[in-house]
Amino acid sequence: MSSTTVLSSLTWLLFVLLVGAILAAGIGRGRGARPRGQRVLPATPPPNAARRLKRLIFGRPLPSERLEHERLSKKTALAVLSSDAISSVAYATDQILFVVAVLGAAALSYVVPISAVIVALLVLVGLSYRQTIFAYPAGGGSYTVAKDNLGVSAGLVAAAALLTDYILTVAVSISGGVAAITSAYPRLAAHTVLLCIGSIALLMVVNLRGVRESGAAFSVPTYVFIAMMLALIGVGLFRLATGHELAPPAGTVNIDPISARQLAAGEGGTTSPITGFALVYLLLRGFAEGCAAMTGTEAISNGVMAFKRPAPKNAATTLAWMVTILAIFFLGVSFLAKHYAVFPTTEQTVLSQLGRHVFGGGPLYFALQYATFAVLVLAANTAFADFPRLSGILANDRYMPRQLAARGDRLAFSNGIVLLALFAMLLVWLFGGNTNELVPLYAVGVFVCFTLSQAGMVVHWRRTKEPGWRWRATLNGIGAIATGLVSIIQVVTKFTSGGWIVVLLIPSIIWLLNAIHRHYTRFAEEIRFTGQSPIMPLHHTVIVPVNGITKATAAALVYATTISDDVRAVYVEVEPLETPRMRGEWEAWDTGVDLVVCPSPYRSVLRPLVAYVDGLRRTSPGELVSVVVPEIVPHRWWEHLLHNKTALYIRTAFLFRPNVVVIAVPFLLGHARRLLDMLDHDDTLDEGFEAQPTRAQGVSAKAVAS
Helix, strand or coil, X not given: CCHHHHHHHHHHHHHHHHHHHHHHCCXXXXXXXXXXXXXCCCCCCCCXXXXXXXXXXXXXXXXXXXHHHHCECHHHHHXXXXXXXXXXXXXXXXXXXXXXXXXXXXXXXXXXXXXXXXHHHXXXXXXXXXHHHHHCCCCCHHHXXXXXXXXXXXXXXXXXXXXXXXXXXXXXXXXXXXXXXXXXXXXXXXXXXXXXXXXXXXXXXXXXXXXXXXXXXXXXXXXXXXXXHHHHHHHHHXXXXXXXXXXXXXXXXXXXXXXXXXXXXXXXXXXXXXXXXXXXXXXXXXXXXXXXXXXXXXXXXXXXXXXXXXXXXXXXXXXHHHHHHHHHHHHHHHHHHHHCCCCCECCCCHHHHHHHHHHCCCHHHHHHHHHHHHHHHHHHHHHHHHHHHHHHHHHHCCCCCHHHHCCCCCCCCHHHHHHHHHXXXXXXXXXXXXXXXXXXXXXXXHHHHHHHHHHHHHHHHHHHCCCCHHHHHHHHHHHHHHHHXXXXXXXXXXXHHHHHHHHHHHHHHHHHHHXXXXXXXXXXHHHCCCCCCCCCCCCEEEXXXXXXXXXXXXXXXXXXXXXXXXXXXXEEECCHHHHHHHHHHHHHXXXXXXXXXXXXXXXXXXXXXXXXXXXXXXXXCCCEEEEEEEXXXXXXXXXXXXXXXXXXXXXXXXXXXXXXXEEEXXXXXXXXXXXXXXXXXXXXXXXXXXXXXHHHXXXXXXXXXX
């Protein structure tokens, strides 16, 4: 099978997944999906083609009262909020062996103990976050806990670390999922970045349909992966107990370059065994890389409000399920890798080799690989659920742009979803979709959040002194110390292999959040009005830029005369030969509005107009000037290319000038029932006016096309 054929098949697979997700999400339910008693909106004009396409892809808009119905059950929440943590078994064991593989066969004896320590830490963190769920049922996770108990600075550190980790979650999960496919089809490796970007786009589209519907679409792949992993571990242990042989070598072992340089550090450049402190440091690096299995643990505590009521109880139950499943899968894969002597290779992951060896390379193997690909792609959905929610909380606290706090048509934080997708695509492109290069950046921020959250909970228990606060504070204190030590290990061991990027990135994000907050603080102070000052009337002059006598000009003048008695038409003289004719036509029209001619020797329309308005403001410092601009609006999109955007340029020119208001009066080409068409007027006056010679030349094609 050629790489082109396989790539085409994978493209169709992504398309089928998208269509299936849309169908599973409930497209076509139409009016039958409306809850009983919901208000029926008045009839609206039929949607155009673009709107129909938008509804096909993203679904019908949902009213705000549907927000309660968008909450998640425990089974759906396990797929939406736990897929990140559960899917990490696809690469966590690989990362441990990737670092310690330099020890040769001896590396296998360390993989299970390292995995066991990570699982013990996982259980400790899970218990700590269970307490956070009940103490902070409104959600917010590490940011809220740290901000409320340790101060704003600690909260911003947690927020910056979480935002970084969510972006990396998407990049690592997607690249890991694509690695599962390229393990089964090595010829696809050349198209890794394209497959990663396509997968991120798929996730973005499905999440834009709403939290509940994305959960319904993603539940099936998650539970299929859980079933396949149980089958792999169960069959693998059974065959191991009955004397199943070791797995054959699957290619060149993938060894960490830093570990290889450490091995070659003997005297004279010859290789030497790694012992003593060098061995301890190597194992610590393996532990730090394997801690990627714990990423996503905080997702449930961050999204408590996404659960159905009672939200805290359902969230705590789902957290227990997640920790149990992750612990079994992680220890199971590491145990099988040790006893089957499996190392990650440059072509295949550990999970791929175990599946090929245990299932024999048949349909079950490919089912495992596709399930792994699907769940790793969907694991990024945890970040798509929590990044927009955290961004919305920060936006409400004025630390991120306010647009991120707004919900879209489907009650999802659409702007946050799109922003996360763009950042993840950029990251995948920069690192070529290579999981081994992305993982060193991963999990550093996670353990910083773990530490701040647990330390904040210690302060919370000491302050509230609720029943049982001592043992609760002790548990959180132990968790804070443990995760704090792991954070130090993460930074030290990963610094040279890419961790320095995160170490620099987190302070940069904190600076940006503070800068946004300072802007909003200054903005609120500048617009604050106590209501004690009287509102004084100002003299109001209205300027109407004209370049000919047209219906658009007439509509603008009609509007201008309704808002002020001092209306002036301004004609910018670009061609001096045209001015006498324009004056004659204007006098013949006899509207009662004075025509002011502004010479423009350099053929600029804007400069003379701006200079005239500035002159009015200098003459009367308290002058209020409105510039009423006639604006031609073509009926078809391509017709916009045939018209100058003078109205847009005028609005931009006056944007930063105080006491100047720019108003656009649209004249819709090809549309019926315009305002001017409905005005009552005397036809005999039109006949008398048309009989004048100047009127016959009045409406020039040049003026109409302005």
